[in-house]
Amino acid sequence: MPTPSETEILEKIRKEPYYSLRILPMTGIELTLKAASELIRKDAVRLRGWDMPHYDSNEIGRTQAYIFNGTDWASHVELWRMYRSGQFVYFGAPWDLAMDHQDKLRAEFDKFVFMADEPTKADVPGVLSFVGMIYSVTEFFIFAARLAKSLETTRFSIDLTLHNIEKWALVSGEVGTLLWHYFYQARTPEIRISRDFRESSQVDPLAESADALREIFECFSWDNSEGSIKNWQQKFMAGRFTF
Amino acid sequence: MPLESRSTIEERAKAAIDFPAEFPGIEFKANLGFETINYRIAKTSMAMSNLRDGGLIIVGVAQDAMRNFVVEGVSNDNTLTYIQETVYEFVNKYASPPVELRVMTVHHRSKDFTVIAVPPFERTPVVCRRNTPDGTSRADQMREGDCFVRTGSPVATQRVKSAEMMADLLEIAVVRRIAEQDRIRREAGVSSFPVQESRFDNEVSDVADAL
Numbered sequence: 001m002p003t004p005s006e007t008e009i010l011e012k013i014r015k016e017p018y019y020s021l022r023i024l025p026m027t028g029i030e031l032t033l034k035a036a037s038e039l040i041r042k043d044a045v046r047l048r049g050w051d052m053p054h055y056d057s058n059e060i061g062r063t064q065a066y067i068f069n070g071t072d073w074a075s076h077v078e079l080w081r082m083y084r085s086g087q088f089v090y091f092g093a094p095w096d097l098a099m100d101h102q103d104k105l106r107a108e109f110d111k112f113v114f115m116a117d118e119p120t121k122a123d124v125p126g127v128l129s130f131v132g133m134i135y136s137v138t139e140f141f142i143f144a145a146r147l148a149k150s151l152e153t154t155r156f157s158i159d160l161t162l163h164n165i166e167k168w169a170l171v172s173g174e175v176g177t178l179l180w181h182y183f184y185q186a187r188t189p190e191i192r193i194s195r196d197f198r199e200s201s202q203v204d205p206l207a208e209s210a211d212a213l214r215e216i217f218e219c220f221s222w223d224n225s226e227g228s229i230k231n232w233q234q235k236f237m238a239g240r241f242t243f
Numbered sequence: 244m245p246l247e248s249r250s251t252i253e254e255r256a257k258a259a260i261d262f263p264a265e266f267p268g269i270e271f272k273a274n275l276g277f278e279t280i281n282y283r284i285a286k287t288s289m290a291m292s293n294l295r296d297g298g299l300i301i302v303g304v305a306q307d308a309m310r311n312f313v314v315e316g317v318s319n320d321n322t323l324t325y326i327q328e329t330v331y332e333f334v335n336k337y338a339s340p341p342v343e344l345r346v347m348t349v350h351h352r353s354k355d356f357t358v359i360a361v362p363p364f365e366r367t368p369v370v371c372r373r374n375t376p377d378g379t380s381r382a383d384q385m386r387e388g389d390c391f392v393r394t395g396s397p398v399a400t401q402r403v404k405s406a407e408m409m410a411d412l413l414e415i416a417v418v419r420r421i422a423e424q425d426r427i428r429r430e431a432g433v434s435s436f437p438v439q440e441s442r443f444d445n446e447v448s449d450v451a452d453a454l
Contacts, residue, residue: 014453020453022454024440026438026440030433031432034432035432035433085442085446087443161454163453
């Protein structure tokens, strides 16, 4: 059973769009809890002022089977578990939903997205920054690749799902940089991405995340996203990180 | 791979002397001083180090004209020639990486025997790193790059000269490397075994509907 603190955070996350991420090493592994904690500390991706997954040694909870950390602070509502088996699961709300971010994104949508008429826009329950999605999904794949490397597992899999996104639409979230006029809307309640890697040492997390993002954006009816994905990934990574 | 304890080596040597027969991991030498058979000991040490479990060279057991084993022991004079440092330095003048051999005297059946215990290589198979001097007898000659192995039928020390022989050696190296990685992982708090995929699903059963 989830511990009380996990239950509370997970219930909050599940009320709106959220990511779930599951990373499975296809090598039998038995970690000590200490080793599991050290793996998260070492492999967390720190590219934008908040680590993925968020590691705070003072806040990490322990059960016999896994360590976990739940956060509900500022823009960050997330829960992760690292099991002794090497399995990692993560649930997180997009940053777009917290504080006044959604109000600002909605204002951007209402003002600049003119490829949809007003009744159509009024039927949109919320909007998500595709730039934020590029950053998050890129972080997920970088973390997965690092974890697989640390666990010395040749084969591993990633299951990434974007939940509760039916009728939600995309905006850039970067008004100062990119005015976005297009109307791309999800028509499905969730998007599931599954990848199985058989040679972890050859996985390029940027290329793999770009491919996953292309698949996600196609579900929003955005068919030519490759250039934007590459452009924003380069900005995300520029000068700050070498995998 | 660490050497076995002294008592274990002694037990193995005594058992071999009691029922003398050569195997890839057991080589008998007659009662001869080290300087007489130093090249053969170097060659055999390198070959035994390339065995999965290493081996023993036992000095003091000869073969007669009918190839029967004669348990004669080693004379005091010859025993004194088998000094640990001398044998180690001579063998490792040729062996790369070094063979961490150990020389000891075993007393059995009222006789002394010199036993050279050869451990298996740790990470990399052992190869010869220099030529023997000009004029060395043909049987003792070694060349830079030679890789010696022990064969079972007939029991002999030979250069690697077939794909099968090399495959056997590489397999030992791979197994050794995997064991080393497992040890590193255990020391880091990680241990591994065949994956049980059902375990992953059971672990997340309480949050499965959120995944």
